[in-house]
Amino acid sequence: MNNGRFPISMHILTLLASADGELLSSDYIAGSININPVLVRKEISNLRNHGLIESKEGKNGGATLAKPAEKIQLSEVFHAVQQASLLGNSKNEPNPDCPVGKQIKQRLDHLYLEIESALLHKLEKMSLADFLRQFQQ
Amino acid sequence: MNNGRFPISMHILTLLASADGELLSSDYIAGSININPVLVRKEISNLRNHGLIESKEGKNGGATLAKPAEKIQLSEVFHAVQQASLLGNSKNEPNPDCPVGKQIKQRLDHLYLEIESALLHKLEKMSLADFLRQFQQ
DNA sequence: TGTACTGTAATAAAAGGAATTACAGAATGA
DNA sequence: TCATTCTGTAATTCCTTTTATTACAGTACA
Numbered sequence: 001m002n003n004g005r006f007p008i009s010m011h012i013l014t015l016l017a018s019a020d021g022e023l024l025s026s027d028y029i030a031g032s033i034n035i036n037p038v039l040v041r042k043e044i045s046n047l048r049n050h051g052l053i054e055s056k057e058g059k060n061g062g063a064t065l066a067k068p069a070e071k072i073q074l075s076e077v078f079h080a081v082q083q084a085s086l087l088g089n090s091k092n093e094p095n096p097d098c099p100v101g102k103q104i105k106q107r108l109d110h111l112y113l114e115i116e117s118a119l120l121h122k123l124e125k126m127s128l129a130d131f132l133r134q135f136q137q
Numbered sequence: 138m139n140n141g142r143f144p145i146s147m148h149i150l151t152l153l154a155s156a157d158g159e160l161l162s163s164d165y166i167a168g169s170i171n172i173n174p175v176l177v178r179k180e181i182s183n184l185r186n187h188g189l190i191e192s193k194e195g196k197n198g199g200a201t202l203a204k205p206a207e208k209i210q211l212s213e214v215f216h217a218v219q220q221a222s223l224l225g226n227s228k229n230e231p232n233p234d235c236p237v238g239k240q241i242k243q244r245l246d247h248l249y250l251e252i253e254s255a256l257l258h259k260l261e262k263m264s265l266a267d268f269l270r271q272f273q274q
Numbered sequence: 275t276g277t278a279c280t281g282t283a284a285t286a287a288a289a290g291g292a293a294t295t296a297c298a299g300a301a302t303g304a
Numbered sequence: 305t306c307a308t309t310c311t312g313t314a315a316t317t318c319c320t321t322t323t324a325t326t327a328c329a330g331t332a333c334a
């Protein structure tokens with residue numbers, strides 16, 4: 001996970017959770033995160049596709065949570081933004097004539113599965129509501 | 138962890154573990170990983186700084202493990218290559234005038250610490266020898 | 275003393291991420 | 305109805321990060 005998508009999604013969701021049902025515009029959200037509104041809309045689009053957010057077009061439109069913050073697990077956020085494996089992959093194909101090179105990808109994939117399952121197990125136990133609760137008034 | 142450093146380091150260490158004390162050159166290693174030898178030497182330099190590898194200059198030089206594969210925990214490899222946080226950071230400073238923006242960094246840092254400790258706990262239980270054992274002859 | 279290595283710096287090329295521009299389409303409400 | 309204010313999305317440019325390459329000094333060996 002090379003980029004800032006997880007923190008950005010967390011920021012969006014935290015804002016929505018604290019807005020308590022009120023629709024927030026991408027411009028407003030972008031102002032809090034300090035990034036471009038188009039990037040916010042892209043992330044919202046992604047989170048919507050994963051069932052975490054609902055949004056409304058047109059005047060007075062914006063985004064809101066699709067379900068209560070208590071029911072949003074951080075593992076869902078992780079799943080929504082994850083694209084690459086956690087610990088990275090070598091870009092090139094290893095040498096198939098080398099006994100190690102031949103198998104390393106498969107072995108690393110297996111290792112990554114184990115690691116990710118440990119991580120997911122942890123994230124499943126945390127809800128967006130838990131996360132929001134840590135914020136001081 | 139955006140890049141391929143973890144898999145590359147794992148590949149290097151696996152080759153050295155399977156070489157059983159014999160010195161391997163950066164060219165040979167690069168040929169197995171299929172990357173540039175200079176990048177291999179850089180990773181070796183890093184792994185050496187972390188006490189996982191020893192290397193010898195000059196003719197017939199190369200690298201070898203600094204200790205038995207049984208004593209190399211995968212958490213050590215992780216520490217050696219980790220530079221950024223696991224789930225990424227937003228590049229820009231969030232808006233300090235927003236109650237969420239003001240605190241989000243700190244809250245995410247805290248979350249990341251929890252997550253990483255779960256991951257490290259898992260990696261501590263795995264040795265390089267364990268990893269190598271999975272390779273079929 | 276030539277050869278085969280490492281170590282490292284500097285630079286270039288490639289890839290990926292983020293910002294920006296642009297604009298169509300939807301909802302609102304005056 | 306129609307200007308306004310939003311979303312959704314594509315296309316492009318800009319910037320940063322990764323990776324590859326080039327170059328060369330230094331080391332060890334035989």
